[in-house]
Amino acid sequence: MPILSELKTDVELLLLEKALEDASNPRHIFEWHDYIQNWLKPTPENPREIAKRYVARAKGEKWVCEIRAVSADKTVSENIERIIDEHFPKLEAEKESALQLRKDFNELMLKWMDQTGGQSSLTNITSNINYLRIISLGKPVVPLIIEQLKIQPAPWFVALRAITGEMNVGKQFSGNFGKIAQAWIDWYNDDRENK
Amino acid sequence: VRLIPERENKWPYLFSEGYKVTSIETWDYNCIAFAADVEDEWWWPDPDGDAMWPIGKREVTKECFIEAFQFVGYSDHETCNGSLESGIEKIAIYLLNGIPTHAAKQLPDGRWKSKLGPWQDIEHNTTKAVEEYVYGKAVIFMKRKSRQLRIALSNFTPLSLPAPRDF
Numbered sequence: 001m002p003i004l005s006e007l008k009t010d011v012e013l014l015l016l017e018k019a020l021e022d023a024s025n026p027r028h029i030f031e032w033h034d035y036i037q038n039w040l041k042p043t044p045e046n047p048r049e050i051a052k053r054y055v056a057r058a059k060g061e062k063w064v065c066e067i068r069a070v071s072a073d074k075t076v077s078e079n080i081e082r083i084i085d086e087h088f089p090k091l092e093a094e095k096e097s098a099l100q101l102r103k104d105f106n107e108l109m110l111k112w113m114d115q116t117g118g119q120s121s122l123t124n125i126t127s128n129i130n131y132l133r134i135i136s137l138g139k140p141v142v143p144l145i146i147e148q149l150k151i152q153p154a155p156w157f158v159a160l161r162a163i164t165g166e167m168n169v170g171k172q173f174s175g176n177f178g179k180i181a182q183a184w185i186d187w188y189n190d191d192r193e194n195k
Numbered sequence: 196v197r198l199i200p201e202r203e204n205k206w207p208y209l210f211s212e213g214y215k216v217t218s219i220e221t222w223d224y225n226c227i228a229f230a231a232d233v234e235d236e237w238w239w240p241d242p243d244g245d246a247m248w249p250i251g252k253r254e255v256t257k258e259c260f261i262e263a264f265q266f267v268g269y270s271d272h273e274t275c276n277g278s279l280e281s282g283i284e285k286i287a288i289y290l291l292n293g294i295p296t297h298a299a300k301q302l303p304d305g306r307w308k309s310k311l312g313p314w315q316d317i318e319h320n321t322t323k324a325v326e327e328y329v330y331g332k333a334v335i336f337m338k339r340k341s342r343q344l345r346i347a348l349s350n351f352t353p354l355s356l357p358a359p360r361d362f
Contacts, residue, residue, distance in 0.1 A: 118205055119312040119329055120225035121296060122241040123255055153222045154313065155237075157245050175236035175247025177222045 101137065105144045108134050113154075126158040135159045146188045153181035160184055202314060205328045212324035217308070218316035227260075229310035230286045230298035231267045238263075257335060260288055260295040269337035277322050277336050279305035285338045287322045291331030299325065299333070303341070 112130035119125060134141060142163060145156045157180055161167055170183030196216040203209055227238040228247070239246035240253035240263070249266045252259050261272050269286060277287060279301070287307065289297035299309040299322060309325050310316050319325060322333035 114201075117312060118202065118314050119296070120227055120237075120239060120298075120310070121255070121329075122237070122239040122246050124329070125312075126241075155222075155245060158243060161243075171244065174244050175228075175238065177237055177245075180245060 098140075101140055102144060105134060105137065105141055109148070122155060125155055131159065135162050139163055142188065146185055149181040149185055153177035156181075157184065198311075198315065198317070202311070206325050206330075207327050208321075209319065209324050213320040214317045214324055216315045217318050218310075220314045222313045224310060225312060226310040227263075227298050229308070229316065230300040231264070232300075255294055257288065257290060257293065257295055260298075261335065261337070264288070264298075264337050268339040270339065272335050272337045275336040275338045277301070277333065280338070282341050283338050284341050285336055287333040288335040288337070289326070289330040289332060290334045291329060294331075297325065297330040 108130045112128050112134070115130065116125045116128050125131070134145075142160065145160060148154065149156055155177060157170065160169070166187065169187045170180035173179035173183065197203060197210075197214075198216060222237070224234045225237045225239065225246075228234065228236050231238065231249075236247040237245075238248060240248045240255055240259055242253055244253075249263050250259075252262060264272075264286060269284075275285065277285065285301040287299045287301070288295055289299070297309065299307040299319070301307055302318065306318055306320050307322055307324070308316060308318050311325075317325075326332050
């Protein structure tokens with residue numbers, strides 16, 4: 001992996017970390033996670049490398065396919081882009097698909113919120129056609145729903161149960177959408193760590 | 196303070212009847228909880244139990260809503276109306292096609308307060324102000340003694356009467 005060694009300097013690592021930190025569109029977390037894990041494979045006698053590895057792992061929460069757009073440093077962006085092209089040839093197609101999914105999700109969500117806004121009826125809110133269409137998008141929308149739960153605790157819980165099959169998350173917090181939302185966020189984070 | 200036009204326009208009588216926004220928007224509570232003076236829970240009889248419901252029966256029927264409000268001290272749904280009565284708190288339950296959709300609570304000055312789903316709280320001059328849209332009409336009214344009166348009565352100790360005399 002010649003390009004890896006090109007990037008493997010402290011300065012570029014820090015810039016890469018910065019780029020990842022700035023990112024806001026979590027995608028391909030696992031690919032990048034494995035990739036960086038190999039890249040930063042620690043040597044037991046080198047605690048600095050171990051520390052970097054853990055920093056990279058922590059930042060994994062925020063890794064993206066749009067790194068090139070968010071990195072302020074063009075050299076790093078271009079290097080990353082080359083790495084993407086070389087090691088993840090499917091990424092472009094996947095990115096297109098991910099962007100389309102996000103667009104569809106956002107459109108449906110806005111319609112859902114507009115059509116059910118002002119209503120108290122959970123029955124109406126969670127049976128709205130746009131909400132049901134979001135459920136029909138399946139597991140790929142789970143990260144997008146979790147993103148929304150971090151912004152506001154809207155009742156995405158029926159959708160999450162329907163998509164994931166997890167029936168008991170947050171059940172003990174009946175009536176408190178904030179706590180139910182946090183339980184789903186915790187479940188999502190645990191689920192990813194266990195994979 | 197008014198709602199943004201896209202929201203205000205959902206209720207055809209809102210502006211003409213008079214209202215003002217009194218809170219920020221939040222998913223912390225809804226109109227049903229708000230009418231029961233609860234501001235940290237979403238109340239709805241959803242079968243999955245995501246929402247809080249004060250009684251065991253969970254049905255979106257007017258009977259179930261009446262029982263829920265009876266549980267928190269309201270009564271007289273058959274005779275109560277929306278007029279202002281001294282020392283009395285009232286709630287209004289809105290129905291659309293016979294299905295409960297919304298609840299409002301009367302303020303001490305005769306106006307009403309509502310939480311608009313996850314949107315803001317408002318104070319409105321009449322129950323009509325939030326009729327139509329998906330709320331339908333204010334059909335059921337219930338009442339209970341006001342909080343001050345309930346406290347006063349709970350502290351009231353009746354004077355002891357002399358024992359009945361034997362004749």
